[in-house]
Amino acid sequence: xxxxxxRKVGMTSVFTADGRYVPVTVIEAGPCVVVQRKTKETDGYxxxxxxxxxxxxxxxxxxxxxxxxxxxxxxxxxxxxxxTEIEGLDVGSAVAVDSFVEGDRVDVQATSKGHGFAGGIKxxxxxxxxxxxxxxxxxxxxxNGDTNAGHTPKGSRRPGHYGVDTITHQNLxxxxxxxxxxxxxxxxxxxxxxxxxxxxxxxxxxKASA
Numbered sequence: 001x002x003x004x005x006x007r008k009v010g011m012t013s014v015f016t017a018d019g020r021y022v023p024v025t026v027i028e029a030g031p032c033v034v035v036q037r038k039t040k041e042t043d044g045y046x047x048x049x050x051x052x053x054x055x056x057x058x059x060x061x062x063x064x065x066x067x068x069x070x071x072x073x074x075x076x077x078x079x080x081x082x083x084t085e086i087e088g089l090d091v092g093s094a095v096a097v098d099s100f101v102e103g104d105r106v107d108v109q110a111t112s113k114g115h116g117f118a119g120g121i122k123x124x125x126x127x128x129x130x131x132x133x134x135x136x137x138x139x140x141x142x143x144n145g146d147t148n149a150g151h152t153p154k155g156s157r158r159p160g161h162y163g164v165d166t167i168t169h170q171n172l173x174x175x176x177x178x179x180x181x182x183x184x185x186x187x188x189x190x191x192x193x194x195x196x197x198x199x200x201x202x203x204x205x206x207k208a209s210a
Contacts, residue, residue, distance in 0.1 A: 004184060016175060022175060025189060032051060033076070033093070035050070037047040055076060109201070111169060112163050120157060144158075171203045
């Protein structure tokens with residue numbers, strides 16, 4: 001199963017077998033455990049629910065505690081559903097990085113860093129105004145367009161809330177899969193802060209073999 005939950009550890013650079021020196025993001029992926037198996041007969045669709053991360057029992061809601069108790073498993077911090085590549089997985093099955101190999105292509109989803117209420121320069125990369133001779137518009141947005149419209153047009157690039165969005169980076173390359181330490185080394189950056197939750201799935205841009 002090339003679907004797994006993990007946490008972002010940080011970034012580094014490594015040499016590949018063919019001599020490339022590439023920047024990678026280190027993801028502590030799994031081990032995850034199957035908490036629930038959904039079927040068309042009972043739920044209307046096929047899926048498995050994976051759980052990841054240790055947590056104190058006191059931090060888990062009563063509803064989730066009952067969910068884990070029914071499965072006969074210890075509570076975990078995070079649960080996510082997956083609908084692809086779930087053949088042969090039952091409640092209690094473990095999912096680890098051994099299903100990934102060097103060269104695999106994956107999609108990585110995470111929540112981006114929050115920046116609060118940001119101005120146009122930080123949020124939209126505006127260039128800003130003059131910095132001398134008393135221009136007084138160093139970091140202010142310029143023309144806002146038609147002033148007689150009576151409303152803000154959709155799509156206008158204005159100051160506002162920036163970050164905390166669900167971001168998916170597609171078709172990333174697995175540079176290395178460290179089975180002993182449960183680590184995936186993914187080429188390039190991954191959204192979110194260190195220790196943030198990430199979802200790794202088989203890339204939708206990779207064509208299935210005939």
